[in-house]
Structures are given as structure tokens and as C-alpha cells.
Amino acid sequence: MLRTVRTTRVRAAAERFAIVASRYNARYVDSMVRAARKALEQAGARVELVRVPGAYEIPLATELLARRAATEPASAPGAILCLGVILRGETVHAAHIGEAVSRALMEIQLRHAIPVIHEVLLLENEAQAAKRCLDPQHNRGLEAAHTALEMARVVRQLRSRSA
Numbered sequence: 643m644l645r646t647v648r649t650t651r652v653r654a655a656a657e658r659f660a661i662v663a664s665r666y667n668a669r670y671v672d673s674m675v676r677a678a679r680k681a682l683e684q685a686g687a688r689v690e691l692v693r694v695p696g697a698y699e700i701p702l703a704t705e706l707l708a709r710r711a712a713t714e715p716a717s718a719p720g721a722i723l724c725l726g727v728i729l730r731g732e733t734v735h736a737a738h739i740g741e742a743v744s745r746a747l748m749e750i751q752l753r754h755a756i757p758v759i760h761e762v763l764l765l766e767n768e769a770q771a772a773k774r775c776l777d778p779q780h781n782r783g784l785e786a787a788h789t790a791l792e793m794a795r796v797v798r799q800l801r802s803r804s805a
């Protein structure tokens with residue numbers, strides 16, 4: 643008897659990534675968001691975008707996304723991309739924000755074992771921002787997407803080895 647075997651190709655669920663991006667200096671941050679989102683979606687990923695007022699608010703949204711991943715594994719992102727632009731002004735406020743955000747993002751990454759991609763840029767002036775956010779050759783949002791894709795793979799591989 644001829645038996646037909648029907649193979650069902652089950653598409654792996656599209657990998658998820660989250661982007662947390664500040665609205666401050668939106669001309670530059672939005673360009674990074676567009677580049678990151680395009681690269682991730684071209685890689686077949688689904689992207690959740692969370693916008694916050696300024697760079698200083700990025701860590702809280704990142705922490706809440708990481709906590710949700712712990713209680714809802716299906717929502718766990720392969721990585722969280724943090725995008726922002728901090729421009730130095732007349733005071734040390736910019737440096738304080740940059741230092742606090744960098745420390746917080748590293749703590750979140752290690753506490754939750756979720757890659758947190760840090761592209762919250764502390765810059766001297768708009769020329770530096772234009773080069774890193776508007777120039778396709780140097781767009782740090784694209785860099786963030788590539789790093790996110792690679793780190794998601796690294797974490798998957800390490801977890802499968804220890805399983």
C-alpha cells in the first residue's frame with residue numbers, strides 16, 4: 643500500500659526583539675530606530691518598540707521588559723536594543739545621565755541574562771550625532787541590530803548546551 647507521508651513544515655516562530663528608544667533628540671534616535679527595525683525585520687524577526695521621554699527613562703522600560711520575559715517566557719526577546727542620544731550641554735547633567743544609564747543597562751543584562759544592546763550615545767555635539775545616526779555607513783542603530791542578532795544566537799547556543 644502506498645503510504646503518503648505529509649510533511650508539515652512548521653515555521654519556527656519568528657524571533658522577537660524589543661527596542662527601547664528615547665524621544666529626546668528624536669531626529670537622531672528615530673534614524674537609529676528605523677535602521678535597527680529594518681535590519682531585524684529583514685532577518686525575519688518581530689520587533690516590539692517602546693518609546694520613553696529621555697535616555698534616563700530607558701533603563702526602567704528595559705527592566706520591565708526583562709521582568710515580563712521572566713513571567714511570560716513566550717514574550718522573551720532575544721535581545722533588548724536601547725537607543726538614545728545624549729548631547730552634552732553646559733553642565734555635567736549629560737555625563738550623569740550617561741553614566742547612570744550605562745551602569746543600569748549592564749545590571750539589567752546580567753540580572754536577567756538577556757542581551758541588552760547599549761546604543762545610548764553620549765555625544766559632544768550634533769555633528770557627532772549626525773555621523774552616528776544619519777550616515778548609513780555609520781548608523782549605530784544598524785550596529786545594534788547586528789549585535790542583537792548575534793548575541794541572541796550566542797545565548798541560544800549556550801542555553802542549549804547547558805540544557
Ligand SMILES: Nc1c(NC[C@H](O)[C@H](O)[C@H](O)CO)[nH]c(=O)[nH]c1=O
Pocket residue numbers: 664666667695696697698699726727728729730739
Ligand atoms: N538632555 C538630554 C536628555 N535629558 C532628559 C533626561 O533623559 C530625562 O528625561 C530627564 O532628566 C527627566 O528624568 N535626555 C536625552 O535622551 N538626551 C539629552 O540630550
Ligand SMILES: CC(=O)[C@@H](O)COP(=O)(O)O
Pocket residue numbers: 728729730731732733734735736737739
Ligand atoms: C543632557 C541634558 O539634559 C542637557 O540638555 C543638559 O543641558 P545643560 O547641561 O546645558 O543643562
